[in-house]
Amino acid sequence: MNEEPRATTTKPSRRSVGLAFAATTAVISGFAVFINGYGVRSWTEVASATTYTTVKNAVAAVVLVALAGAVTRSGSQRGLRRPVGLRQWAGVSGVAVIGGAIPFALFFEGFARASSSQAAFIHKTLVVWVVILAVIILRERIGWLHVAAVGLLVWGQAALLGGVGRLSLGSGEVMMFGATLLWSTEVIIAKKLLAAVPPLTLAVARMAGGAGLLVLYGVASSATVSFEAMGLSHILWVLLTGAVLAAYVATWYSALARAQAVDVTAVLVGGALITAALNVGVRGLAVPPIAGLVLVGCGVFLAGAALLARQRPLGVQ
Secondary structure: OOOOOOOOOEEOOHHHHHHHHHHHHHHHHHHHHHHHHHHHHHHOOOOOHHHHHHHHHHHHHHHHHHHHHHHHHOOOOOOOOOOOHHHHHHHHHHHHHHOOOHHHHHHHHHHOOOOHHHHHHHHHOHHHHHHHHHHHHHOOOOOHHHHHHHHHHHHHHHHHHOOHHHOOOOHHHHHHHHHHHHHHHHHHHHHHHOOOOOHHHHHHHHHHHHHHHHHHHHHHOOOOOOOOOOOHHHHHHHHHHHHHHHHHHHHHHHHHOOOOHHHHHHHHOOHHHHHHHHHHHOOOOOOOOHHHHHHHHHHHHHHHHHHHOOOOOEEOO
16 A cells, blocks of 8 residues: 655745844844934934933833733743843843943944944944854854855945045944944844843843933933923834834844854845935935945845855655
């Protein structure tokens, strides 16, 4: 009697799911850079950039807590989970400080003083510092695809800026560079933690803990808000940017949990293409150098190829 053939299906590999999350994060990042330019400048009428960041991050924390709570109540293991042991508590606390607090204050204070194009370039150098740290600390393996991808991404970002010579080094740029270095360190810590801590748990810790620290800083520095000058537009800006930030952090950690830090950080640079398209289509700015767009696009493609290079379909009997 002939046996019926076993049905086989293919499930998306862990890496391909990681790539999907990384690509989603890149799109969100492109929108975030664009709308935060409006948000932070709008809030200069009523408060400092750090206060704007604090309120926006608090909104993101509320969104993430609600999302994580819903996932936890559904019985999923991907919801909130208490850190176990001193090392996890120390790591989660470190993510809150150097991921959700200090760099946000630095970056948005700098963002208020610099152009969005320079902010985008400085932030996207994150991939360079992550590659260095990931190879040294995480022992991640990189090949020629990674090297080519990072080279194209940096070259493309420089071309979009109009050349590295166009990058000024004022106080705003220095602050944003410091924030980028802190975020690159956070990526390494988060990558280690995500082996045992669910992405949503870490996302809540980053944003809720970071927002709490920013509130304490605001109180200590006697930060003020001009409520008389505040209007509906200011409230809408922090609600929008906070929700976008929540989506960014959730998808970013989900990508980082499934693929190498080098890979997902490289794919993230693709957000520059979204920002460029919005600047042209919405703000009516001139089309940025085509060579830069092509270089970034090719770099992102190679980064995705490197991420999937060892993909293996899983057979299910």
